[in-house]
Each structure stands twice: as C-alpha cells, then as structure tokens.
Amino acid sequence: MNKKHRVFSGSRPTSKLHLGNYLGAIKGYLDLQEKEGFDCIYSIVDLHAITTPFDPKKLQKQINDVVLDYLGGGLDPEEAHLMIQSQVPEHVELSYLLSTLYPVSRLQQLPTYKDKTKENPDYVNMGLLYYPVLMAADIMIYKADTVPVGKDQLPHIEVTREFARTFNRMFGETFPEPKAYLKEGASIPSLRGEGKMSKSVEGSYILLTDSLENIKEKLAGVPTDAGKGDKVPSEGGVANLFSFVELFEGKESRKEYERQYLKEGIKYKELKDTLAEAIFKELEPIREKRKFYEERPGLVRDILGEGREYCAKIAKNTLEEVKEKMGLF
Ligand code: ATP
Ligand code: MG
Numbered sequence: 001m002n003k004k005h006r007v008f009s010g011s012r013p014t015s016k017l018h019l020g021n022y023l024g025a026i027k028g029y030l031d032l033q034e035k036e037g038f039d040c041i042y043s044i045v046d047l048h049a050i051t052t053p054f055d056p057k058k059l060q061k062q063i064n065d066v067v068l069d070y071l072g073g074g075l076d077p078e079e080a081h082l083m084i085q086s087q088v089p090e091h092v093e094l095s096y097l098l099s100t101l102y103p104v105s106r107l108q109q110l111p112t113y114k115d116k117t118k119e120n121p122d123y124v125n126m127g128l129l130y131y132p133v134l135m136a137a138d139i140m141i142y143k144a145d146t147v148p149v150g151k152d153q154l155p156h157i158e159v160t161r162e163f164a165r166t167f168n169r170m171f172g173e174t175f176p177e178p179k180a181y182l183k184e185g186a187s188i189p190s191l192r193g194e195g196k197m198s199k200s201v202e203g204s205y206i207l208l209t210d211s212l213e214n215i216k217e218k219l220a221g222v223p224t225d226a227g228k229g230d231k232v233p234s235e236g237g238v239a240n241l242f243s244f245v246e247l248f249e250g251k252e253s254r255k256e257y258e259r260q261y262l263k264e265g266i267k268y269k270e271l272k273d274t275l276a277e278a279i280f281k282e283l284e285p286i287r288e289k290r291k292f293y294e295e296r297p298g299l300v301r302d303i304l305g306e307g308r309e310y311c312a313k314i315a316k317n318t319l320e321e322v323k324e325k326m327g328l329f
Contacts, residue, residue: 003039007032007181008144010043010085013062014052017069018205019279020150020197022286023185023247026073028148032181033079040080041142041311042070047085047092047134051127052120052200067300069208072290083307085138090315095137097322099130101166102159107132110155119201136160140167141315145176151187152196154180171325185247193223193237209287212280219272228265232258241271248278 009029011021033040044066046059063084070082085091107113107129117124127134135156139147140163147157157180164175188197190204197205206218223237233239238261246254260266293300323329 004037005039005146006142006144007038007040007146007148008043008139008142008178009148010045010048010138011066011070012049012199013044013046013059013066014049014054015062015199016065016207016209017073018188018197018199018207020185020188020205021069021199022073022208023188024150024183025148026070026075027183027185028181029070029080030074031183032146032148033076038146041083041144041307042075042080043083043085043138044070045085045135045138047127048131051125051131052116053123064300067304068290068293069286071293071300071303072286072288073208074286074289077303077306081307081310082303083311084304087308088141088311088315090312090319091134091137091141094141094315094319094322095130095134097326097328098137098140098163098167099133101163101170102133104129106159110159112152112155115195132156132159133163136163139178140164140175141318142311143175143314143318145178146181147178148181148183149186150196151182167322171322174321174325189240189243191218191222191237191240193240194235206279208283209290210280210283212276215276215279216273219276220269222272224268226265227268228261230262232261241268241275244275244279245271248275248282 009025011017011025017026029040029042032038044063046063049059049062067082071077075082110132112131113129116128132155136159139160147160149157157178161177164177168174189195190197190201191206192201192204195201195204199205203218203221206215210218222241224241225233225238232242242254242257245257257266257271320329
C-alpha cells in the first residue's frame, strides 16, 4: 500500500442514519476519503447491532439502508472501501485475542455501556459489555490510525489506544495508536431535550430520508418554554433548537432568535417550521444520490463485494501476524 494512513469507521445498522450520524461521522468520512494518502474503510457493523434488541427479519433491510445512506451521503466507492463487518470474520477472532488483555471492570465503567443498560435494562448481554473490545478489533485488524467518529465514541477510541499500547508492550510493536477525527457536528443533541440523537432512541432523531412533514412533526415535539426569558437556555429543548438553527440556518439566525428570546419573545411554531424547511433542503442532494443507488442494487452488490475482498486480505495478514506474535501459529 502506498498510502500513509489507514482510516476505519462504522455505523450500527439499527435503523436508517440520522442527522447526528451524518454531521458527526459521515462528514468526517468524506473529508478523509478526499485527502491524499488516506486509505479509507467504512463499515456497517452488524455484529454491534445485535447487542441491543433487534428483529432478525429486518436486519438485512437495515444493513441495506445504512449502505444506501452512506452512498447517498457522499461516500465514494472509487475513493473508499465499503464493507459489512460480519463478512470478515477475522474481526471477531482478533477481538477474542484482545479480550484476554483487558480488565472486565474497566469495560463496565464505560459510558456507552451504562447508557445502553439504562435504555434496555432487560437486555444486558455479554456482547454489549464486549462492544469496545470488538470495536478495537474492527480498527486494529486494519491497523487503522485515523477513526472519524462522533464524540460519544471517544471513550472507545481511548480503549482501542490502550489495547494497541498493551499489545505492543507485551508482544512487540504491531499496532498504531489510532486517533479520533472529530467534526464540528460531533455531538448532535436529541430532539427529546436531553442526551444525544440516537438511532435506537425513539423520538430522538431526524433521519436523512425523512419527508418535510416528518421533520415538521418531529420538531413540533421538541420541548420548549414560554419563548421569553432573561437568560438564553444553555441546555434542554430550546438550547438544542438554537444549535440546530446555527447548523442549518447559520450563526446570524441563531443570534437573531436569541435576541428575540431576550426581548419580544419567540414563536416556536414559526422557528420550527423554518428550521424544518432548512433541514429538508440541505438533505435534498443526499436523497437524490441515495435514490440513484437504490435503483441499482447490482452496483451496490459489486461495491460491497470489492470492499469485502479488499478487507479480507488485510484482515487475514494482521491476524496471522498477531497469532504468530502470541505464539499461536
Ligand atoms: P445506536 O443508538 O444504534 O447506537 P447511534 O445513533 O448511536 O445508534 P452509531 O451507529 O452507534 O449511531 O454511530 C455511528 C456513528 O455516528 C459513530 O461515529 C457515532 O459516534 C456517530 N454519532 C452517533 N450519534 C451521534 C450524534 N448524536 N452526534 C454526532 N455523532 C453521532
Ligand atoms: Mg451508538
């Protein structure tokens, strides 16, 4: 390989992708695929999707939806490799080998584990605890050094760095310590007024494929206040609406709403409808490109086939090297 850097990142096929996934992750994918010297692998991490409640009958459709969202969002199959995690089983084998290097108690302290156990208290399984180990393996099997992600994933990148350091110390220099690549939209808030926008939290998100009506309805549900006060809220529904205004209508519009909040007051219905139009308009090119690929399933199959083949080769080499260094050959 003549490229200096390797990039890996993935999304769970738990539903179609939302604004947070786009602004926090995909925008980073696009930056890096265009950069000289970066070899990019972008994945649909289906093995991570089965750690929270899921319907096996819908999983393949959900995988296809994320593939289409990636391609619609601008992922360029000429510049990046697109792969489905479970099709390269070396991820799992490496994750087992890595798991022997890490204390269980540290995994239990990770914020994503705590969040997901709170969201699904009856579905706390080993896979959920193991998530960061498999994620470390996802990155390390390609010796990736750059990982475009949202802020919620930073603790997992730290874990991956620890894995790399520990492995290198115990068995000799093998893995780079990967760095997160963050975008401005690295932490898009939930429409519910608290927490982050998440695919698996109903009512928290706007999908890239939502209709204008859908977006209006969803924004209508964002909790607000009387529209007037002597201090602009710094958290909750109103603060989140202001953040969205800044992202989709610009800083000046945000300032204007903040001024109204402190003076004559805001009519939220108007703010929300204008915002919905701005979001819908921004997503138009994505919907169009997505439709192009949706109408060409053969092309999509070929793109995934190329990704699988490319990734399988690298993964096999890394796994052989790791096993040899661990005395397992
Ligand atoms: P789930 O609830 O199923 O975990 P999710 O919305 O958290 O879904 P993931 O598939 O876990 O999405 O994450 C895909 C990528 O999107 C990751 O890089 C993650 O950091 C990023 N991401 C997720 N939510 C947000 C958000 N609200 N703001 C910015 N980036 C986000
Ligand atoms: Mg997530």
